[in-house]
Amino acid sequence: MTPALTIRGLRTEFRINGRWHAAVRDLSLDLMRDETLALVGESGCGKSVTALSVMGLVQPPYGRVARGRIVLDERDLTGLPEREMERIRGNRMAMIFQEPMTSLNPVMTVGDQVAETLRIHRGLDRKAALDRARQLFEEVKIPSAAQRLGEYPHQFSGGMRQRVMIAIALACNPIVLLADEPTTALDVTIQAQVLGLLADLRAKTGTAVLFITHNLGVVAQIADRVAVMYAGEVVEQGPVGTIFANPQHPYTRALFSAIPRLDAPGQALSAIPGRVPPLDAMPPGCRFAPRCPLKRAGCEAEQTLAEVAPGHAARCHVATGVLADA
Numbered sequence: 534m535t536p537a538l539t540i541r542g543l544r545t546e547f548r549i550n551g552r553w554h555a556a557v558r559d560l561s562l563d564l565m566r567d568e569t570l571a572l573v574g575e576s577g578c579g580k581s582v583t584a585l586s587v588m589g590l591v592q593p594p595y596g597r598v599a600r601g602r603i604v605l606d607e608r609d610l611t612g613l614p615e616r617e618m619e620r621i622r623g624n625r626m627a628m629i630f631q632e633p634m635t636s637l638n639p640v641m642t643v644g645d646q647v648a649e650t651l652r653i654h655r656g657l658d659r660k661a662a663l664d665r666a667r668q669l670f671e672e673v674k675i676p677s678a679a680q681r682l683g684e685y686p687h688q689f690s691g692g693m694r695q696r697v698m699i700a701i702a703l704a705c706n707p708i709v710l711l712a713d714e715p716t717t718a719l720d721v722t723i724q725a726q727v728l729g730l731l732a733d734l735r736a737k738t739g740t741a742v743l744f745i746t747h748n749l750g751v752v753a754q755i756a757d758r759v760a761v762m763y764a765g766e767v768v769e770q771g772p773v774g775t776i777f778a779n780p781q782h783p784y785t786r787a788l789f790s791a792i793p794r795l796d797a798p799g800q801a802l803s804a805i806p807g808r809v810p811p812l813d814a815m816p817p818g819c820r821f822a823p824r825c826p827l828k829r830a831g832c833e834a835e836q837t838l839a840e841v842a843p844g845h846a847a848r849c850h851v852a853t854g855v856l857a858d859a
């Protein structure tokens with residue numbers, strides 16, 4: 534089966550003090566149909582930039598996709614003119630963000646906002662679009678759907694606003710949904726409800742989901758596979774069970790030891806010492822080496838993502854056996 538989304542060798546750069554620096558480098562991913570792939574990592578490691586690159590939203594003069602290919606459902610999006618991308622965004626692929634208020638129009642009813650997407654991309658008239666909007670509200674479990682269509686975003690709670698965003702995103706049955714920390718701003722109970730809803734909708738519609746989060750608990754709940762990012766690169770990738778049971782990259786291991794465990798109460802959390810390096814001061818070779826407890830001579834050589842087991846890959850010369858474990 535062909536993937537819903539293929540990314541090959543993506544390099545996205547930003548201009549800092551007149552020079553281009555890579556925020557995402559050598560990134561390759563396949564997102565299969567019916568799959569939720571989680572992109573995880575600390576703040577600033579390039580998760581959002583990856584999603585924005587896929588959507589064609591990194592544009593000069595500040596940023597550019599310098600290299601790589603992005604293929605959506607067998608259609609190569611590389612170099613498509615903005616006019617074409619506008620027809621794809623919100624239609625064949627859609628994105629939801631952490632804070633729905635930044636995407637919703639405060640002076641337009643939510644019903645009209647859902648309907649607008651259907652009018653633009655599907656050519657429905659107002660009545661048909663509002664009818665479909667009501668169905669979508671029912672699908673995302675907004676109570677009293679018909680009545681709430683006529684309300685404004687500020688009349689909705691955070692969780693309900695995110696449901697409105699999900700309704701807009703799914704209105705045109707996209708092949709891919711890019712979800713950038715969609716539950717981070719919500720209370721845990723509401724977060725669990727929205728995650729449950731996304732899982733149900735994915736099962737029902739078959740829309741593939743690229744789910745961005747820094748929260749490993751959320752990953753365990755929603756993802757089939759995980760790609761761990763560090764400093765603009767995927768450093769480990771594999772099925773969720775494998776990554777949780779047998780993480781190979783020292784950064785992935787460090788992420789796991791930074792979460793509290795119910796089965797080991799009282800055990801100190803180990804924060805990862807140091808910080809993600811800035812774009813204009815990336816170390817050569819392994820970008821995690823300056824913070825890595827396993828660092829040794831040879832880590833400054835260029836590293837690629839290499840298979841450690843079928844379907845499980847790591848970008849670490851120690852984990853993949855190129856350098857002997859000390």
Ligand SMILES: Nc1ncnc2c1ncn2[C@@H]1O[C@H](COP(=O)(O)OP(=O)(O)OP(=O)(O)O)[C@@H](O)[C@H]1O
Pocket residue numbers: 547548556574575576577578579580581582583595596747811812
């Ligand atoms: N418009 C921009 N101009 C310059 N640098 C940028 C720009 N947007 C992002 N970056 C840089 O790109 C890197 C990756 O940022 P990105 O937002 O993708 O991180 P992230 O992993 O999504 O983190 P967060 O969870 O905080 O959003 C960061 O170093 C960030 O400072």
